[in-house]
Amino acid sequence: xxxxxxxxxxxxxxxxxxxxxxxxxxxxxxxxxxxxxxxxxxxxxxxxxxxxxxxxxxxxxxxxxxxxxxxxxxxxxxxxxxxxxxxxxxxxxxxxxxxxxxxxxxxxxxxxx
Amino acid sequence: xxxxxxxxxxxxxxxxxxxxxxxxxxxxxxxxxxxxxxxxxxxxxxxxxxxxxxxxxxxxxxxxxxxxxxxxxxxxxxxxxxxxxxxxxxxxxxxxxxxxxxxxxxxxxxxxxxxxxx
Numbered sequence: 001x002x003x004x005x006x007x008x009x010x011x012x013x014x015x016x017x018x019x020x021x022x023x024x025x026x027x028x029x030x031x032x033x034x035x036x037x038x039x040x041x042x043x044x045x046x047x048x049x050x051x052x053x054x055x056x057x058x059x060x061x062x063x064x065x066x067x068x069x070x071x072x073x074x075x076x077x078x079x080x081x082x083x084x085x086x087x088x089x090x091x092x093x094x095x096x097x098x099x100x101x102x103x104x105x106x107x108x109x110x111x112x113x
Numbered sequence: 114x115x116x117x118x119x120x121x122x123x124x125x126x127x128x129x130x131x132x133x134x135x136x137x138x139x140x141x142x143x144x145x146x147x148x149x150x151x152x153x154x155x156x157x158x159x160x161x162x163x164x165x166x167x168x169x170x171x172x173x174x175x176x177x178x179x180x181x182x183x184x185x186x187x188x189x190x191x192x193x194x195x196x197x198x199x200x201x202x203x204x205x206x207x208x209x210x211x212x213x214x215x216x217x218x219x220x221x222x223x224x225x226x227x228x229x230x231x
Binding site for chain 1: 117144146154161168169203215216218219222224
């Protein structure tokens with residue numbers, strides 16, 4: 001079955017420190033993967049996407065993610081976080097021919113001054 | 114601004130009320146979605162409309178009734194809700210769901226309607 005797992009529900013990190021938010025997917029067919037960010041009282045904003053091609057994907061706000069097929073992972077990274085990065089981050093996956101996306105349960109990133 | 118607008122942003126209703134949530138997309142997309150976001154749970158897909166035709170309905174109770182009069186507008190009609198229906202309801206749209214061009218499957222979300230059922 002298609003699913004996406006986010007291993008950490010909360011990640012606290014100090015300002016200017018690096019961060020990695022983990023995401024693993026399971027699928028037996030071709031997939032495409034996303035990271036969305038949700039700031040308080042807002043909807044989901046697309047951070048970055050992997051559709052095909054280069055496995056290292058760069059997104060907005062200095063974030064990047066690497067598609068690793070052998071480990072079925074799509075971890076999100078940023079080398080130096082800011083206070084404004086405090087938000088909920090969702091990993092999502094889709095499958096060609098399907099109407100819907102599969103979302104993880106979210107990881108709350110809290111950046112500590 | 115993502116091009117997907119939801120109104121109202123907040124709604125408080127009693128269990129006997131009837132209300133509607135509205136979603137409008139200005140992106141020229143062909144598909145629209147309703148999701149429910151509850152605390153500590155993954156996003157739950159409720160309904161999918163493609164070219165104004167409902168293509169997916171994930172066992173949603175009949176007290177939620179969607180309507181898609183055209184490809185730019187999507188409504189969610191609510192009646193006799195329960196307190197456990199309190200959640201953030203998110204609308205999204207995409208250009209061409211399920212197609213071979215994956216870039217057209219990307220979903221863009223509105224800001225949501227925070228619903229509280231008393």
